[in-house]
Amino acid sequence: MQFQLKHIVPTPLKDIFSQRQSDIWNKDITFLKEEYIKIKAPSGTGKTTFIHILYKLRHDFEGHVLYDSTNIVEIKKDELAIIRQQKISIIFQDLRLFPNLTAAENIELKRVMQTPIYEKNIIHEMAEKLGIVHILKQKAGLCSYGEQQRIAIIRALVQPFDWLLMDEPFSHLDEQNTHKAAWLISEECAKRKAGFIITDLDEDNHFNYTKKLLL
């Protein structure tokens, strides 16, 4: 699967963006399969807005977004669900875990939402790699932000996908944990021959990016 963006501009921020230079807003661009794309931008320039538009969470924009050749406005709810189960996985900036489920249950939910591609023990294996085994049975709402972020990362990696969307996925992690998480993400993307789009505030070398864009 590939993304095509045709002159997209978020309606609420239209005036601000029209005066600024951007590699994405109001441009005609395509993200090809297996690309590792880094989007860098300071706070308040629409990183989350952009990720949400790509994930079809927001509709308040001008221009067109296409999954392969299908305009996303034409995608129906049940088709969208299949795409989110099979093609596009996401790590939200605000994490979006179910606070009353345990860490393990939050991850399990995404593993079994579609026909699972991994056995149940994958949760333990990945948790071990990111150092959160001890909180797996704890309610997600009681975990620290750093722990929650790692739960959200693992949750995004237990499902099949062609693209992984990440919105500042390491914002609550220290250098060492960021490194571990980035390594796990690379490994899982490589296994699936998947690409990713990551947004962040600064420059970094966590991945071998094929494209770096300024928002």
Added chain:
Amino acid sequence: MFYQLLQKIIRTASGRTRFVMAIIGLSIALLLIFSAVQIEINYNELLHGKTNQDSIANFLVINKLLNSKSYGTTTLSNNEIKNLQQQSFIDAVGILTPSRYKSSIQSFSNRFPFFTEISFESVPATFIDVSTKDWQWNEQSNYIPMIAPNMFLDFYNFQFSLSQNLPQLTQEVVKMIVFKVNITTSTGVIIFNGKIVGFSDRITSLLVPQEFMDWANQHYGSTQNTQPSRAVIRTKDPGNPLLVSYLKEHNLTTDADKTRFSKYRQIVNAIVNISWITGAVMLLFALLIFTLFIQLTIASCKDEIQLLVTLGASPKQLKLFLLNQFFPSNIIIVLIALISVAALQYILHGFLLQQNIFVSSYISAYTVLTALLVIAVLWVTNNRTISTYISLHNK
């Protein structure tokens, strides 16, 4: 596994009281509706069934009014019978065939001396309200089965036996007695065995099977006057003014007392109508409460539902899950109501049997069909409510 997790996320526990109320309302409503259907079916069975020993169905025996004017001309012509059959208020016409030979019955035993001259009548089997396998006759039969009017036995027990110092007889005892049936022919008396196999109120004469009547009339009967003079008609409403005026117009007469059955029917109809209207109104309210309950559950979990959809749960999955939460309880209610009605019907069957009224011990197919219909209505309601409110919180 996915549904187990959904169960933890979407809590259906909120508003339990409402749920219990909806369930109780629905149960009562269904009980009323199913009962109404079953009562109606039972009533129809009594009205039109062929197996009832004392049905309240509307059978009238009619004959020409005998007075000085009609004296000697009381037979019913073929035209008159055809005309009867054509009337909309008459469902069926059966000819009563009288025996055309002299006959008498008497007891075999001297302990119980009994003799009477008698004549028989026969009528097609569909007009007989005694169901017994003994009601058949052919030339090889050991005895002639007979059906006697209850009136005859009452007459014997409460008048005749007292005056003659004879024992009183119950129906069961009479059914065990074998009588001698003498038929007088031109060449002498021919003796048959006869047995009373049942009692009836419908036709006030001693009935024998049509097969025997035809055979005996052919062999021993006089050939004069073969035209019938009595007929039995089946009508939906003996109180129908059209029927009454028709009979009067054609100089026919019948048992006026039977018109009282139309009163029974009005009462049954009223009960059925009240029961089913109340049931329908209650069902409507129960559905409303149920809908509100589903709506409340979904509304109280709207954030969770939104997040589930964001993460990729399909509306279809959520709908299936919610249907699984709500619908089985509906099916259980329907089944409980149906089983209750079935139990009531079984009790009613036993109760009425003691009074010689026969209704089926099982509930009718129509009642089961109604249950299926109600399940369909419940499914549509559940399904629509869930679909509507899921898409409402999933924009």
